[in-house]
Amino acid sequence: MIEVIGTTVRTNRLRRTASKLCSVESWKRRFPITIWLPKYSFEYLIRDAIAGITVGLTSIPQGIAYAMVAGLPPQVGLYSSIFPGLVYMIFGSCKDVTVGPTAILAALLAKYVAKSADFAYLASFLSGCFILLLGVLQLGFLLDFISKPVISGFTTAAAMQISASQLKPLFRIQGSSGNTFIGAIINFFKNIKTVQLWDTLLGVCSIGALLLLKRATIPVSPSTSERAARWAGAWLNVVRARNALVVFAAAILAFALQLYDITPFALTGTIHGGLPHFGVPPFHTVVNNQTLNFHEMLSVFGVEGFVMPLVAILESIAIAKAFAGSAAVDGTQEMLAIGACNVLASLCQAMPATGSFTRTAINHASGVVTPAGCFFKAMLVLLAVTLMSDAFYFIPRATLAAIIIVAMFSLMELQIIRTMWRNSKTELVVYGCTLWLGALVGLEYGIVCGAAADVTRALARAARPPLPHHTLKVGNQDCVSITITGALSYSSSQHIQERVRRYATTNGTVVVIDARLLHAMDLGVAANLIAVILDLEKEGYTFLLWNFKETLKKLLEDLHCGFDSHFVDGPSIDRHILGLQFSR
């Protein structure tokens, strides 16, 4: 009978999946552009264009800066802002999300790029395929196993490492920028004597200007005049474009000084602008005059290479939820979109792309209406890289470093420490483990060990389920009622056995096991429960197993023939306890 029901359920599920696959509605959900484009209006166009251009003004300096974090030529970061953005416009379900290179992906990429830039394009391709696979197989639930403390710790460690790596261009010191936070800090102090005054001054001024502009909003109240309110709105756009403005000002300064043959700053240098070479990603490369084939390139990525696509999709979904609300985000669709973005990125020499926190926030604040905002952003960046690439020559590296450092400040999640300290010290341990391993050994190790620590926490918790109990007196009978809830895992079998024995032996001779909210139990738990009950019954205790589900009754009876005499049902247990007294 049960098998028959099982088969029916399975058939129904198959049928539902099949009908889902065939319906126009569900295909439309996979191409969200088919939903919003038909309703598109001129008003939307204007608002999307304003938002897109505002975001674009941040995308240009950030694209160049993040390409440099990864050790790639600047235009690679810009390409990554253009082409994946266009793909997201077709597949993306969240209007706010802005896809492009991010600091964290760039930092993860740096150690591979140090071998060959080809690894960046291959990373885009492999990450894209992996994310697409997760989406197609509906494996998004796997991301649930990476907890908030791990994500926070990882993000903070990444922000720390990226900031530290920018000390090198900010102070124009020598040496390497290191692959870890601690490596970058050590390098900084080792080479502190090589600090260049003018770059330092420009960098610090850039940071100051960015922070000032970020805070310098004009308050608007209902009493403000219409004209003043309009000015405040315009000023807000200036504030949002602050990255572009600071870069522009610094570049103008460098250009002006160059006219007088003064070059105090390290500059970005020549950019090979224009369009990228479209084509399949590189499946072999040359490192130190040795040709690596695809298999060898894969082994360079190793197992920790999986961290990149996981981080990409975690970042993007978290950002989408933060700006669109949890209900509006279709995780599977986001995976398909980000996967497609990265596969396309690999075809046009772009570094891996995902949702960017800073730019998504600007997009949202600029009042974007549909994913078409991406189009305008992409067009602006495309114009810049094709027509203005010569102008990028003059962007001082210290200013780019300043932009990155300021962007990293907002990524560091430190206030969560207080919440965890006050409420959940074990989660703080997980956070600390992720953060410090990430900062000291490498970001990938941090996230992997953090996830392992979380699994340990979850297992330890499953081994010690809460077993609330209370004593009651029915007639002249001292009873103890032990409530078992949820689904009991094998690891809790010892604990339950010990607790049942302890509560029974200290609290009276009739023991009620209240299973109204008991959902399932593993074989080992059931076997141990039977063992302790039979043991204690020999010592004169009476057990009543109250309101067990039929499946659980069957399990216990299967394990110990004749055990079903212990089960009692019904809304009240008192009647059964009184019944015991009469039957004696």
Add this chain to the structure above:
Amino acid sequence: MIEVIGTTVRTNRLRRTASKLCSVESWKRRFPITIWLPKYSFEYLIRDAIAGITVGLTSIPQGIAYAMVAGLPPQVGLYSSIFPGLVYMIFGSCKDVTVGPTAILAALLAKYVAKSADFAYLASFLSGCFILLLGVLQLGFLLDFISKPVISGFTTAAAMQISASQLKPLFRIQGSSGNTFIGAIINFFKNIKTVQLWDTLLGVCSIGALLLLKRATIPVSPSTSERAARWAGAWLNVVRARNALVVFAAAILAFALQLYDITPFALTGTIHGGLPHFGVPPFHTVVNNQTLNFHEMLSVFGVEGFVMPLVAILESIAIAKAFAGSAAVDGTQEMLAIGACNVLASLCQAMPATGSFTRTAINHASGVVTPAGCFFKAMLVLLAVTLMSDAFYFIPRATLAAIIIVAMFSLMELQIIRTMWRNSKTELVVYGCTLWLGALVGLEYGIVCGAAADVTRALARAARPPLPHHTLKVGNQDCVSITITGALSYSSSQHIQERVRRYATTNGTVVVIDARLLHAMDLGVAANLIAVILDLEKEGYTFLLWNFKETLKKLLEDLHCGFDSHFVDGPSIDRHILGLQFSR
């Protein structure tokens, strides 16, 4: 305040631990011999002696046989029955447990012994130290994470492998006996043409005799005469000594045939009897004319070497519980005892020892009263190995194989398959995974993959906690009450968010979250719960968070300032729902 309480609790715990360490009572518990020896009587002596000698008669053939399973000289198995048994008498807390070599440990050891016998003694030492460490650090709870299906699957796979490896001596075929079940079976069919008739005949007859003797008990009823009952009791001792009897008969046969210069059977051959060389275990050895130092020997054991001590302690504790009842077994004390047994074993050239199922059952059935039974068993085996070792020459190997195969039959747990099939298919998958990997690839891989599969099950379950809900009508208000129980793990945060949204949106506008049995929740769960509540409140739903614990209230308020207006307490929720209606 809370920190203060925390500190107090910790101080109290420290104080309790300290006073425990200093009390005579708790030290006596660590040397159980100090508890039972002062009360020892002549009657106990007689009963222990009978049980000890009965067990000893099985220990001799099994010791020789299991040494051969491991590929060691026969006396090593006998030493392992003698010296660890004496240590167990001092430290062991269970009167029934009989310590000695076991088939499973022998099978695990075989692949190391194939390199050098020194690995066996080092394995005893390392296993002993590891088990002692587990005991001293009170890490016994780690064993809870190995579930019943994994233990059953492992034991069955081990029994299958050991039986299969005995096909070689049983049929006296050529080739190797293989390190896996499948390897042994393949070898059997490859060399099937080399089967020797006489050994096969003796082996099959031995198996037949053992099975017959096992079943041939004389029923005793109250109506049986006293004399008949005494005969039945004497016969029972014969039944219990069946292994020794069959071996004795076979050896006599071989000896008699030898007198006529007929040697149809493969015999055990010369045994170097007498006492072992006492001394520190070998920390270096020679394999293929290469000297391996301690570090290299350790790397031969590798990570899978940890399986041996884990299996040893799992076997012993499971056996103790099966015969003494779960209440009487002190896991920590058992670990200390088995650890000490193995450390001593390594000092006197004995293979690793642990509780043996067959011999413990005989010990129990023979009416042992105290662990002193071990002493008599050890003395009998000692006599045999020092005085009778020449007689062992004639024991036919086919008979020893028969003894092992019959012992393995009782280890195979197949009836559990039916229970799992009917009640818990996922546990059946874990069992099957452990069994087949154990049989096909190797026992260690089976147990490790089984445990990994179990962890996956536990995590998947923690990600989908049951959330029972029901609708109710209070006044004219449609309400839905969602009950959250237990301790919610971060991996369930998505699930809870989705379910709360679904139940709320399909069941009315007032949602009660019933947290009477909610124990704890992770940060991520709390954050997602707040997010969905705030989202739904914007859509016009009202949430009442009923009977949350103070710690949980604090957590939610910490995450979202002002959230505490949602909390309501008290025995009945109806009042609060009616209150909502009036306040509108």
